Amino acid sequence: MPFESFTKAGGERAAPNSIHAKRVKAVFYPPAEGFKLIDGDLHRSVSHFSVDGSHWLNMNLLIQSLHDKGHEVTVVRTATSWYVKENAPHYRSITISLPEAISIEEEDFFVTFLVKMLEIKRHGGSVMGFVKFYWEMLTALSNIHRQASMLAVEIFENKALLQSIQDSQFDVVLVDPGIPVGVVVAHQLKLPTVFNVRWITSGEGHFVVAPSPTSYVPISGHAVTDKMTFLERTKNTFFYFFNTCIDKLVVCPHYDTLVERYFGQDVSFYHLLQGADIWLMRVDFVFEFPRPTMPNVAYIGGFQCKPSKPLPPELEDFVQSSGEHGFILMSLGTLVKGLPQEITSEIAAAFAQLPQKVIWRHAGERPDNLGNNTLLVKWMPQNDLLGHSKVKAFVAHGGTNGIYESIYHGVPIVGIPLLFDQFENVLRLEARGAAKGVDAAKLNRQSFLEALQEVLNNSSYRNNMKRLSSLHRDKPMHPLDTAVYWVEYVMRHKGAAHLRTESYKMPWYSYYSLDVISFLLAIMLMLIAALVGFMRFLCLKMCRRRKPKQE
Incomplete structure (x- = not known):
C-alpha cells in the first residue's frame, strides 16, 4: 500500500542536528517552522508483498523517532489502507482515494496466496498446475504495481494538491521502494531521497545499489548460503536472470509508462530508483552473509529492537506457572490464520507433549489436540515475551522483525517459513547454528516435536543465538539512531550525491567493460x-x- 509522508522539523524541542529552516506551510495545515519529509512504503519484490503490515510497522517506528526529535510528519495514505491510520499523535495524514484498491491492502490477499501454495506443496500437482499458479502470481504482481502507480497519477493530476506540496518546500523524501511510487513523486518534487529498504521491485536492495556477484551472493528466492556448490551457483545465476526478467517485463513497465507520461523519454524509472541519496538497509551482517556494499548504504538491521518491559499481570502469572521448564513463544505473524487446521492441529498435538508452557498468537479456528499447557492469544507483547528470563524458544515464520528481535534477546528459533524471504531468513540462522527449520508442507506432530526438542535440549542453539546477540548489540550507535542521523544528514546537506556512485547511468556494456574488453x-x-x-x-x-x- 503506497503512502508518502511529509515531515517538518520544528517544534519546541530542537534536536542536536536539527535544521532551522525558514517558516513554511505544512501541507493543508497552519504554518510551522522547520523542514518536511515525504515518505513512501510499498514490498518488495517480486517475492515479498506484505507492505501494509510489517513494512509500515518499520516505517512507523522511524517516523515516531523523527517526531520525537522535533520533526513533524505528514503521511499521504490510500483510503483503503488497513495499517496506516488516518489519525495518529506523531504524524498528520492526507488520504487519497484510488480508482481501485491495491490488492495487497486486502487483508485476505496473503492468506489466499498462502493457502494455494500450501495446497500445491502438500498434495502435489501437475506441471500445468504449477504454471497456472505462478502465472496467477505474476498477474497479481503486475496488477499490484499498476494499481500502486495510480497514486502518483492522482497526486500529479490534482493540481491544487501538487502545487501545495511544491510550495511547502519539503527537504527530503523517505521511501520504502518495495512499491516505488514514492520515487516518482520525489523526482517531481526535485528532492533528495532516502530509502528505508530491504526489498525493491526485483528482489534484495543490494542488487540495485552495489555489485552483487552471483558466485557467492544468494539471489532472492534461492535459499542457499554464501558457500555454494557449482550446481547452486548455476541455479543462483538462473534465479538472477529470472528475477531480472520479471522486474523488466512485469513490474517496471507500469512505472516506465508513468515516468514517460510526466517526465518524457529522457528519464529512466530505473535510474530514479538507483539514484537514491542514502539507503537505510534493514540488514545486519551478524545475520546477513557478507557481500559488497557502497558508501551511501547505512545498515540499520534490528532498528526496531529494544529492551523488554514487564508483562501484563495475566501473562506474567502464566509464564511464572511454567516453573523450571520455562515457556515457548509462537507467532506466525499476520499470516497465522491462513494455516490449514490440519497443520495447526499437528502443531498443537506436539506442544501438548512438552513440559514447557506455550503462548501461541493464533487468530484462526481453534486447533484440535490443544493441550492444557498452551495459551491461545490474539495479540501479545512479542518483544517483552522474548526478553523474559523464562523464554526457551521462539516458533516463528521467519519474518525479519521477529528474526531480529530473537537475535537481540538471544532466543533460538524453530522456523516454519511460509512465504517470500522467510525461507532464506530461517536458512541464515540455521547456517549459524541458531535455528531449526521445519517444512510447513511436510509438518506433522512427530517431526515438529523432534525439532522443538532438539532446539530445547541442545544448548548449542541457545549459545549460538546468545553469541549473535552479543555481536548484534556491540555497536557504537543504536541502529534506529543511525537511521535518524542519516535522514537528518541528507536534510542538512540537501542530499548526499558525494556518496552515490554514478555508475548506474552507464550503459550496461560500459558498466561491465565489454566495450573495453x-x-x-x-x-x-x-x-x-x-x-x-x-x-x-x-x-x-x-x-x-x-x-x-x-x-
Whole structure:
C-alpha cells in the first residue's frame, strides 16, 4: 500500500542536528517552522508483498523517532489502507482515494496466496498446475504495481494538491521502494531521497545499489548460503536472470509508462530508483552473509529492537506457572490464520507433549489436540515475551522483525517459513547454528516435536543465538539512531550525491567493460594478425631466396 509522508522539523524541542529552516506551510495545515519529509512504503519484490503490515510497522517506528526529535510528519495514505491510520499523535495524514484498491491492502490477499501454495506443496500437482499458479502470481504482481502507480497519477493530476506540496518546500523524501511510487513523486518534487529498504521491485536492495556477484551472493528466492556448490551457483545465476526478467517485463513497465507520461523519454524509472541519496538497509551482517556494499548504504538491521518491559499481570502469572521448564513463544505473524487446521492441529498435538508452557498468537479456528499447557492469544507483547528470563524458544515464520528481535534477546528459533524471504531468513540462522527449520508442507506432530526438542535440549542453539546477540548489540550507535542521523544528514546537506556512485547511468556494456574488453581484443587480434602476416612474409622471402640456389 503506497503512502508518502511529509515531515517538518520544528517544534519546541530542537534536536542536536536539527535544521532551522525558514517558516513554511505544512501541507493543508497552519504554518510551522522547520523542514518536511515525504515518505513512501510499498514490498518488495517480486517475492515479498506484505507492505501494509510489517513494512509500515518499520516505517512507523522511524517516523515516531523523527517526531520525537522535533520533526513533524505528514503521511499521504490510500483510503483503503488497513495499517496506516488516518489519525495518529506523531504524524498528520492526507488520504487519497484510488480508482481501485491495491490488492495487497486486502487483508485476505496473503492468506489466499498462502493457502494455494500450501495446497500445491502438500498434495502435489501437475506441471500445468504449477504454471497456472505462478502465472496467477505474476498477474497479481503486475496488477499490484499498476494499481500502486495510480497514486502518483492522482497526486500529479490534482493540481491544487501538487502545487501545495511544491510550495511547502519539503527537504527530503523517505521511501520504502518495495512499491516505488514514492520515487516518482520525489523526482517531481526535485528532492533528495532516502530509502528505508530491504526489498525493491526485483528482489534484495543490494542488487540495485552495489555489485552483487552471483558466485557467492544468494539471489532472492534461492535459499542457499554464501558457500555454494557449482550446481547452486548455476541455479543462483538462473534465479538472477529470472528475477531480472520479471522486474523488466512485469513490474517496471507500469512505472516506465508513468515516468514517460510526466517526465518524457529522457528519464529512466530505473535510474530514479538507483539514484537514491542514502539507503537505510534493514540488514545486519551478524545475520546477513557478507557481500559488497557502497558508501551511501547505512545498515540499520534490528532498528526496531529494544529492551523488554514487564508483562501484563495475566501473562506474567502464566509464564511464572511454567516453573523450571520455562515457556515457548509462537507467532506466525499476520499470516497465522491462513494455516490449514490440519497443520495447526499437528502443531498443537506436539506442544501438548512438552513440559514447557506455550503462548501461541493464533487468530484462526481453534486447533484440535490443544493441550492444557498452551495459551491461545490474539495479540501479545512479542518483544517483552522474548526478553523474559523464562523464554526457551521462539516458533516463528521467519519474518525479519521477529528474526531480529530473537537475535537481540538471544532466543533460538524453530522456523516454519511460509512465504517470500522467510525461507532464506530461517536458512541464515540455521547456517549459524541458531535455528531449526521445519517444512510447513511436510509438518506433522512427530517431526515438529523432534525439532522443538532438539532446539530445547541442545544448548548449542541457545549459545549460538546468545553469541549473535552479543555481536548484534556491540555497536557504537543504536541502529534506529543511525537511521535518524542519516535522514537528518541528507536534510542538512540537501542530499548526499558525494556518496552515490554514478555508475548506474552507464550503459550496461560500459558498466561491465565489454566495450573495453572488445577494444583490447580487437587490438590483440590486430597484433596477432600483423605478427602472423609478418612471419608469412619472412617465410615467403626466405623461400624465394633458396629457390635460385637450388637451381
